[in-house]
């Protein structure tokens with residue numbers, strides 16, 4: 001009953017990047033260069049171009065498996081090169097999800113979808129910054145090859161949680177939640193649909209299917225045969241997701257059914273764009289209705305895609321998708337929906353609010369990685385603004401988006417840009433086992449005293465609700481890095497490369513501003529519980545457990561741990 005499908009997210013060696021990488025290679029400049037104003041009235045502003053380059057470089061630092069000989073991150077080594085060998089599969093390659101060595105398909109798929117969609121709408125930014133070849137290389141690193149969708153590959157042994165370099169990652173990396181037919185033990189609709197959406201979005205990019213004059217041309221990496229391959233994967237996975245949903249109803253028990261309606265709708269909608277098919281389009285519409293996604297105020301993130309759906313529905317309607325707009329008809333209907341959502345973000349009325357220091361905040365979702373909801377909103381606003389109903393709304397949306405971007409780039413109470421290596425005031429202690437150079441799990445803050453490697457281009461979690469940021473390695477809610485944290489920043493930056501002569505905010509910050517504003521005391525969050533009677537050792541251990549994410553009992557438990565930690569929006 002379950003169709004065989006040709007998918008696996010992790011592999012680097014079978015697909016080669018197609019474009020010639022620049023020679024000499026782009027390398028992130030020292031953080032001190034982030035203090036220099038560009039001072040020219042031309043596009044591209046080299047500070048934005050450099051930022052785009054740094055943000056992509058972060059993904060290169062996160063690579064798993066055998067590194068290509070073009071690897072620019074001199075301190076990275078081949079790693080986890082036996083993944084999958086226990087099941088006679090090659091599960092090597094791909095990207096580590098965050099500050100540890102877990103590979104997780106679901107957030108990766110979201111990041112890839114977001115990046116391809118952004119490289120479609122703001123693609124000329126990549127071209128102008130000479131970063132398109134690196135974009136191509138980054139996407140090639142996430143390409144699938146095998147016949148099974150593995151949703152997560154990780155060290156599942158909690159007792160032996162690993163903190164250390166990339167040479168000694170424990171070999172025993174259980175595959176979690178594989179979706180080989182017959183072997184599937186967890187619901188997989190969400191993961192399959194999420195991966196389908198990523199393939200469809202990237203197919204659109206490689207096929208040069210742009211969304212009309214309101215948006216830039218896609219980044220120049222067209223290859224129609226590659227686009228076709230991606231589209232085939234997208235279709236197969238979508239079909240699997242649909243079949244799985246109906247074939248294994250008990251799979252939904254652990255999940256509220258609403259948790260995959262948005263993924264199914266997003267996959268269908270991107271497929272309708274890719275194939276010009278009214279069938280996919282009406283499926284997207286009916287999922288939208290079936291799962292009651294209309295009129296909601298959800299955050300946009302790796303597990304909550306509804307706001308992105310609304311924007312994409314509006315974009316397709318605006319582009320007149322289908323013959324003469326035959327299937328994506330009602331632009332004004334989708335504009336009403338999108339503007340209701342965005343106006344409640346700007347003016348209040350929804351669950352989010354602006355903190356005293358100006359960061360968009362979603363209670364719960366923003367409690368860790370606070371920049372992510374704000375940057376995702378800024379990214380959607382910047383995109384939607386191009387097709388807003390009035391000039392006034394367009395301006396308000398762009399202004400609000402700019403305020404969130406500026407906040408992340410240093411216009412905040414700490415005067416710290418929250419991107420590693422971009423300015424002397426950037427964080428220097430990102431929660432990243434590989435960059436830290438330490439291997440003492442009980443002393444990750446102090447061993448070594450200074451982080452060994454600079455993880456250029458990594459967007460960190462972000463400050464607390466009061467705007468305080470503690471640059472402490474073990475404080476993963478504030479300092480961890482992740483594939484999906486960088487994704488909205490990439491699209492926003494591409495947009496600024498193509499359109500902005502003025503500097504990113506951080507060029508105004510000369511060395512010392514963050515030092516002058518550093519908060520006293522301790523953080524008060526999930527890694528440093530404020531009112532707990534736990535000993536210091538227990539707190540550190542808790543932070544490590546939560547951040548390394550393993551499982552004492554079974555791989556399955558690890559999956560839930562992980563999912564819970566990174567999925568506050570729906571539970």
Ligand SMILES: *[C@@H]1O[C@H](CO)[C@@H](O)[C@H](O)[C@H]1NC(C)=O
Pocket residue numbers: 044046049128129130
């Ligand atoms: C991109 O490459 C061109 C041609 O080599 C060069 O003239 C230009 O300065 C580069 N732009 C950036 C932002 O690196």
Ligand SMILES: *[C@@H]1O[C@H](CO)[C@@H](O)[C@H](O)[C@H]1NC(C)=O
Pocket residue numbers: 075076077164165166167434435
């Ligand atoms: C890569 O290997 C070198 C030794 O060859 C080591 O110094 C370095 O720390 C390793 N990198 C990581 C991220 O562990």
Ligand SMILES: *[C@@H]1O[C@H](CO)[C@@H](O)[C@H](O)[C@H]1NC(C)=O
Pocket residue numbers: 018019223224225226229
């Ligand atoms: C286009 O993609 C196909 C399939 O991945 C690949 O074989 C081919 O080399 C690519 N063409 C170019 C010009 O990169």
Ligand SMILES: *[C@@H]1O[C@H](CO)[C@@H](O)[C@H](O)[C@H]1NC(C)=O
Pocket residue numbers: 276322323
């Ligand atoms: C989409 O399909 C319609 C037929 O339904 C066709 O007339 C139109 O040209 C197609 N558009 C594209 C971009 O292929």
Ligand SMILES: *[C@@H]1O[C@H](CO)[C@@H](O)[C@H](O)[C@H]1NC(C)=O
Pocket residue numbers: 330332333334336
């Ligand atoms: C399109 O949406 C608008 C606004 O919601 C609505 O008033 C109108 O009836 C819709 N038109 C069609 C043809 O559905």
Ligand SMILES: *[C@@H]1O[C@H](CO)[C@@H](O)[C@H](O)[C@H]1NC(C)=O
Pocket residue numbers: 215216382386495499
């Ligand atoms: C570029 O800037 C112009 C003028 O500020 C604005 O109207 C347009 O929407 C911007 N384009 C993008 C892609 O943001």
